[in-house]
Amino acid sequence: MQEPVADGPITVLVVEDDALTRRTLSLAIEKEPSLKLLDALSDVKSALSWLEQQTVELLLVDLGLPDGSGIDIIRYCAHRYPACNIMVITTSSDQDNVLDSIEAGASGYVLKDADRLDIVRALLDLHAGGSPISPTIARKVLGRVRDGKKAPDAVNDAAAAEQVALTKRESTILDLIARGDSYGEVARQLSLSVGTIQTHIKNIYDKLSVHSRGEAVYEANRRGLLQMDQLKSKR
Template sequence: MILASGGIDVVGEAADGAEAVAAVRELRPDVVLMDIRMPNVDGLEATRRVLAHVPGCRVVILTTFDLDRYVYDALAAGASGFLLKDVTPEHLVAAVRLVDTGDALLAPSITRRLVERFAAGDRPRPPRPPAVHRDLAALTPREREVLTLMGRGRSNAELAEELTLSEATVKTHVARIFAKLALRDRAQAVVLAYETGLVSPGDPDE
């Protein structure tokens, strides 16, 4: 499907997680589509290893399991988002292009349900790197607002419309937030927004 879309090269394929890690180390792709359930090394562990060896790579998880424990585990492992396996070809290609730009693939409905699951105590919070100090006091009021909306799954275009800003200005705010809080992408921003209380269950989606 990706080859048929044009403009995206498929540089390799792998039968399981171990092969995926080896292929990424050799081929250095921009984006990896990673299954969850695989023999030898599963997709979550493979994602951790891939990002440890090639930090700039973006991983999108492909799963048949909608919003079960794998969703948070994938984000905690460093994935930039996830797709269900019944995704349309057009959506799949768009997702690859999206994460390649540094964005994260998290729809507002997915974000909301993920936050609610955290709040219910279903998943333990992941340990944070000890060298990283994430202090929301470093953010300006506007940056806190942007982070809150990112935590609810807003894209840059949606942020620009909602805050009456240009997309260029939104991108500047997002970049500053990531730099100040040592965040890699929106997936980490969602988790942090929940953990710091910026986003809470019951918050309106709109």
């Protein structure tokens, strides 16, 4: 596991309605010195109320909550706290749920059958700039991306792509983060500093009018800016 950062552990908010799962996640987070659990909540209402008053660095949220969808929490948190990294933990591998979560602002998507230590590692990876996603979900998303260029949307996507002018460097970085590489990995591959990569990422976000890695990948795919053949060749 990673050592705590110099300015203190990474703060985490958990939103999960199942009491046993919530307790298991809380204990795993509390045992990791790099993380600090701020609260563990069980519904949309309490989560939105909490986020109105406090900020957090990592949000771990279920989708199926008793009073609504976790996507509402994701959307609110991403809008209010753009720097917060959001990860979904759920039993659902439905493509629509996955893509709706990404569009709302989530950058990670892990199924509940993952080991609790794997979930802690995923949280640390997310904070470090990664995009942790369960293999089952990754296959579904990649399949949707490959099949997503449907005829009815082709004209609109082509027009949207023309309105976004990414530099060659930005396009390369976008492809790498879409593949799931962390900022550190991208920096090493391109022989650049992490700070320079973050500057490019900010420019990409501005051009695509998004606030998170997940949104950037989703929007870039919608606009036809991702080249799946190039992504596969880099694996």
